[in-house]
């Protein structure tokens with residue numbers, strides 16, 4: 001490549017698909033929760049407007065040539081899309097009639113997201129293999145779409161007022177339909193995709209409105225195209241984009257995909273009459289580069305090349321990214337530079353991390369730093385010399401990281417290498433273990449338990465904030481936590497639960513809490529990433545080889561057990577979840593890291609056992625979500641996932657009962673792996689899916705014990721004893737009752753004590769009733 005004269009227009013432009021929404025101080029969370037607590041719509045809208053302006057200014061000042069709009073959301077962008085298309089479930093229409101006031105529109109929006117006292121919210125589920133949750137639109141054969149384009153139009157106008165070139169980002173029609181579900185009461189066998197012909201004209205109207213409002217380009221996101229799709233679905237993709245492209249007055253269309261390779265969908269999109277494609281070239285999607293070359297590229301089209309990893313936090317390898325861009329130049333009419341996906345999935349800015357070791361901070365790139373990487377690469381496309389300095393310092397930092405003692409720990413590596421097949425097997429088969437556990441624990445049939453956490457009250461969080469600020473001493477903090485544990489143990493005894501928990505008050509988060517205590521991890525103080533709605537997490541960063549410094553949970557567990565004669569369940573987060581909800585290393589296979597975490601947890605499990613804890617739960621809620629999007633990659637993932645769990649848990653004696661917990665439905669794809677985990681007891685989400693999982697486990701002849709969650713803890717509703725009895729009875733009808741447990745769906749940390757006390761009492765009553773043979 002040769003240097004271009006500076007007078008020539010730049011070959012490439014820089015852009016992104018989305019930017020974090022919350023603001024530097026999570027202003028959005030406070031504004032939204034403030035509105036829910038009785039604040040005004042004006043206050044909420046003004047904070048939101050200010051944040052949008054701030055984001056656009058940041059993008060502009062960073063040098064981003066074309067900014068995204070409509071990527072902002074008060075709650076979730078799929079919910080926004082459902083509202084934009086008028087796909088509003090009947091129950092929310094009726095519960096919150098929309099009048100002329102702006103408040104009613106907002107109230108209905110939040111009713112769909114969170115439910116009301118009378119109506120259930122829309123279902124929430126994971127956004128592909130990320131830890132972000134979206135709301136699942138509900139459609140039926142009678143759904144009539146009705147366009148309300150006010151949101152993208154307003155956001156477009158805001159950007160144009162700032163003098164910016166803006167590209168509205170809209171969830172595409174195929175993804176919208178495939179991410180939706182049949183509403184309850186829809187015709188048997190109804191498939192949302194069957195509405196595509198009714199939906200497409202609404203997208204046509206939208207395109208026209210955006211065009212009239214001055215949009216030169218629009219981005220239609222079709223991430224479902226990176227999952228396995230049938231030829232029939234791909235034919236629909238072809239037809240719908242042919243129809244949209246035939247619209248008279250419209251912006252140019254770029255179809256975006258991310259997270260995996262496009263596979264067969266690549267050719268379909270390449271042949272479609274849309275003007276551009278945005279493609280992910282990072283991680284498992286790197287294959288797109290070869291695939292694109294193999295089909296001869298997309299001559300005549302714009303390519304937005306996602307060469308910066310939008311889901312991880314490591315400094316990019318600029319040299320490699322630049323080489324990819326140069327290769328791509330020959331495969332498209334024009335190549336623009338971007339991150340692989342919306343920057344929604346990474347924290348805002350490394351500069352908001354004052355406590356981070358500066359050396360480590362220099363290896364990281366959060367959303368704001370990724371903008372710089374994108375802009376640098378964009379300049380580099382015109383001539384490598386223009387970014388020679390950046391390439392050199394980037395290369396140097398990457399070398400320093402790869403050879404840093406913070407990264408490699410030979411002792412850990414030696415222990416990981418020494419792991420043998422025996423370490424991955426319990427001493428005896430389940431039947432023998434169950435016998436010994438029965439004798440030791442003396443539990444009734446249908447034992448009752450909870451999943452671990454009890455309400456994280458404001459007082460608990462205040463104490464922790466005080467500890468951080470130094471206004472609360474470690475001793476005072478520990479006493480506050482012990483007080484909370486006493487309260488939680490007392491409550492459970494009073495209610496009459498069989499297997500108790502300590503309540504997890506000392507944990508800020510089930511992953512971050514452990515990350516803060518393990519070697520090889522670093523935690524952030526401001527690295528918030530939206531999980532759902534107004535809830536955020538701070539995923540820790542796995543930097544180097546992982547090992548345990550000292551026992552992490554044993555003191556709390558021992559204390560809780562000392563307060564009661566009933567068994568107290570020890571509570572740990574499993575290796576897969578410790579990876580899935582963190583930013584992982586990009587310099588070694590995940591299987592390696594998982595094995596190291598498995599070894600660290602194994603030590604903790606054995607220490608808990610020695611401390612007299614007879615029941616130990618190792619949570620793996622992320623096991624399903626981490627399943628690779630493409631089926632071909634699944635077996636190898638499941639192998640290391642199961643092995644790391646076994647490594648953590650299989651060292652205990654027969655009479656120690658191992659539990660695990662998963663709370664995201666859709667277990668069909670991993671039933672085999674669930675069996676292989678060989679946990680004595682597994683608790684699962686079941687209430688929201690009408691206990692279907694029990695049928696599945698029964699037909700898979702699940703050999704160990706199961707606690708299908710009978711209480712959907714995601715909703716503030718208190719289920720009655722009768723309702724819980726019915727759910728339990730339905731489980732008993734399908735699965736051997738001597739291997740069933742009674743428990744909620746998930747932890748209770750987001751619930752209030754009022755609901756918890758009432759529902760758990762109902763749960764105990766229901767279990768008693770079903771034990772006695774009642775209905």
Ligand SMILES: Nc1nc2c(c(=O)[nH]1)N[C@@H](CNc1ccc(C(=O)N[C@@H](CCC(=O)N[C@@H](CCC(=O)N[C@@H](CCC(=O)O)C(=O)O)C(=O)O)C(=O)O)cc1)CN2
Pocket residue numbers: 131456458461462464465507508509510511512531532534535536537538581750
């Ligand atoms: N990592 C992870 N991913 C997950 C889950 C999970 O539990 N963990 N569960 C599912 C998602 N569910 C979730 C449920 C709840 C929250 C949640 O409640 N988040 C809290 C933050 C939790 C936290 O980190 N709390 C810290 C810090 C709290 C905080 O914001 N403190 C204030 C001060 C608070 C005060 O003075 O009262 C501050 O630092 O500014 C603590 O307790 O110590 C929030 O958004 O508000 C997140 C996800 C799937 N993915």
Ligand code: MET
Pocket residue numbers: 451452453510571619621661663746747748749
């Ligand atoms: C998201 S799974 C949560 C499991 C954890 N033990 C809790 O009860 O909160």
Ligand SMILES: [Zn+2]
Pocket residue numbers: 451621661662663745746747
């Ligand atoms: Zn859970």
